[in-house]
Amino acid sequence: MKTICKSDYGTCEYGCKRGYWGERCLFECPANCLHSDCHSDNGTCRHGCESGFYGSSCLSECKIQDAMCTDCITTCDRKYGGCISCVNGYFPDLDHITNTRCSECKKTCIDQKCDTKMGVCLMGCVNGTWGERCEKQCSESCLVCDKQTGLCERCVHPAIYGPRCDLVCNSNCVKKECDWSTGICSLGCEVGYYGNKCHNSCSFTCLNRTCDRETGSCVNGCIKDFEGDSCLQERRYGTDSDSTSPVGTIVVVVSVTVLIIYAAVTTVILVTK
Structure with missing residues (x-):
């Protein structure tokens, strides 16, 4: 100059x-x-002005207007225009009708710690709340929900599941419990059912109605007269002795016995004559 x-x-x-x-x-x-x-x-x-002062000549301290304020703005007419930064544990709250003032960090912030300019919770939210300031409530059936979306990350009861914990686990799950995100049965299926969610019924021809949880194949074999992995094939009896039907065997035995008795009676009659 x-x-x-x-x-x-x-x-x-x-x-x-x-x-x-x-x-x-x-x-x-x-x-x-x-x-x-x-x-x-x-x-x-x-x-x-430097931080903490306002006015045309920056002679006035922000904390005179708000004890928790560490920085504020000057309006066009050189007056106090509200706080823009606060001491730890407080944030500039826009909810005030007149000039922005410092409010306590939300109690739903973990350790009640938030950003001193925006009020964003620094350590996350306590269980049951979400949002940048943890000011929103998770669904009642959520134990924990995503901070950004509010979708459930865990449900309050093991018998419900889904992003909003509004779906019921299959009643065929053991204790009716399933994974909160997928609905897959956590403890397996009740006797007589199989599949990830235990939607499928074991074959009625499985012995004791017991089958493999994943494949549905009968683990203890089949009931009488059925065969195959799932015991869906009716057993066919051939002419070989090792494949003869029990019913056929009885018929043959009875027939032979009748013939023997008939022959004996006939012999006795002929002798007596």
């Missing part, structure tokens, strides 16, 4: 260098002016 002054009164021709103001640039800018810069003609701060 040129350091030329008028010869008559000694007033500075081109204004003052940074940090000074007045006709002869004899006055220092207010100490709280940002960058120590003020207008040469009236000494008002050119770029605003």
Whole structure:
């Protein structure tokens, strides 16, 4: 900056260098002016105030207006315009009808710790709440929900599941319990059922109605007259002795016995004659 002054009164021709103001640039800018810069003609701060002050000359402290405020804004008419940063444990709350004031961090923030400018919970939310400030309630059936979406990450009871914990586990699950996210039975199936969610019935021809949880094949074999992995094939009896039907065997035995008795009776009759 040129350091030329008028010869008559000694007033500075081109204004003052940074940090000074007045006709002869004899006055220092207010100490709280940002960058120590003020207008040469009236000494008002050119770029605003240092943190914690407001007003045209940045002479007023923000904490006079709000004890928890560490920084505030100056309005166009050079007045207090509300807090924009607070001490630890507080945040600028926009919910106030007039100027933004510092409010306590939400009690739903873990350890009640939040960002001092935005109020965002720093350590996350306590169980049952979600949102940036943990101000929203999870579904009643959620034990924990996602901080951003509110979708359930765990359910309050092992018999329900789904992103909103509003689905019921299959009644064929052991104790009716299933995985909260997939609905897959956690403890297996009740006797007579199989599949991840135990939707499928074991074959009625499985011995003891017991089958493999994944495949449905009969683990203890089949009931009488059925065969195959799932005991769905009716056993066919052939002519070989090892495949003869028990019923056929009885018929043959009875027939032979009748013939023997008949022959014996006939013999006795002939002899007596």
